[in-house]
Amino acid sequence: MVFPDGTEALRDVSFGVDKGEFVTIVGPSGCGKSTLLKIASGLLEPTSGQVHADRDQIGYVFQDPTLLDWRTARGNVELLAELHGVEAGERRRLAAEAIELVGLNGFEDHYPKSLSGGMRMRCSLARSLTLKPPVFLFDEPFGAVDEITREHLNEETQRLFRTEGFAGLFITHSISEAVFLSTRVLVMSARPGQIVAEFDIDFEYPRLPELRFDPLFAELCGQVSQNLRGSHA
């Protein structure tokens, strides 16, 4: 991917994500991770190469919650179904279901300004869940929330991945987040972004929070980290 100003953001990046897989890409900031997601979703046209994906109903969770300030949590969650022309009763049912899934019950009628950062992110997750997308893209969604909320949200994402059965592509610069969530971790180098290493993560799901203190978990994180630093040098 080369931008009009000559910046080469990505070079020779090739990989697949199967149903039931959760692939995470870790890389230094500015390595083209977000560009990769935008290409995968069709928001950007690649200058060369191809994307094969069912892009009709794609779940996309942005870096920010990107909620509509003038809608309540419920109104925000209903938005996508609304854009796809789902009729009101069904929309309401889908929204209620998604709100239940992310544990936002009781806050349906709150406006974003009175929700905490973590709750806004949950709301954003719920919004994507309403369409039951077969492919879910996450663009560093939990970068702006505090560590504890982030761990909670990680556990919930993992639970949703198991229950909803989507193919997940997750972008982050947190190594432990990557290892905790994924079936596979790809390490990307600094610009132009290239995939320099690949790790299969074989821990059983459901993964419990305590997994983070497992020596094997730490070792994997170490290896990913080493590759990440190697690519940076």
Add this chain to the structure above:
Amino acid sequence: MTERNAIQGPGTVRSLSQRLLPPMILGSGFVGIWYFIAYGVLEPRRRFLLRPPHEVIQVGFLEWDNFSLILNSLWSSTKVAMMGLSIAILIGFMLAITMSQAKFAERAIFPFMVTLQAIPILAITPLIGFWFGTGQTSRVVVCVIISLFPILLNTLFGLQSADSGLHDLFTLHHANRITRMRKLMFPAALPAVFAGLRISAGLSVIGAIVGDFFFGKGDAGIGQLLRKHASQLAGEELLAAVIMSSALGVTVFLFFGWLQERSIGRWHETTTGAG
């Protein structure tokens, strides 16, 4: 919104007095200086230059003939201002929406809007008189020219203020232009639109008075009244008319503040002052 966070009960009374006391102190100071100039600085034969406050109230407000004349003129100017503001809002919205839809339109229209804004209104009032006569139409035209720019600029800015992530979201889900405008750009623009409305509303009152000052045909307004009192050196009536004109401006400003709070207060943190 400090008053909303204030402790209820005795606290409410305190916060109200905290809000009202400073302007009251300043106001009494102002009236004091007014008296001082009227009685201390001006000799009796020159006192017509600034009549003392109680005489202004006596003659301008309590003598029904004078006051009803002020109210009638004020009403006539209010109608001009409302008409002018409505037209400015209509034109402003249409231009802003066009400009937000096509970069080309924005580039084409913007310089002319800035130029229109930069022309001193006094310089073109004679022309307006030539073209539209010296009646109601010209008053409204002046009003539109003065109040168009803030509403246009703020609406345009508001329409362009929607988050790029949200635009991406709408793109991903194949929203068409109309849906994007209706569900994203227009609601996102509302806070800025209201900011523009408040400025334009105040300006429309000024426009109505300035227009009326120059164009005397038809239903005379407060501008003609000011002119008449000024030529007759009727200080009390003049000051009373000035006070009532600014009261109209304040009322309009407060009205739009109230409208803003009612329409978007639930989801938007208002940062502007009074009202």
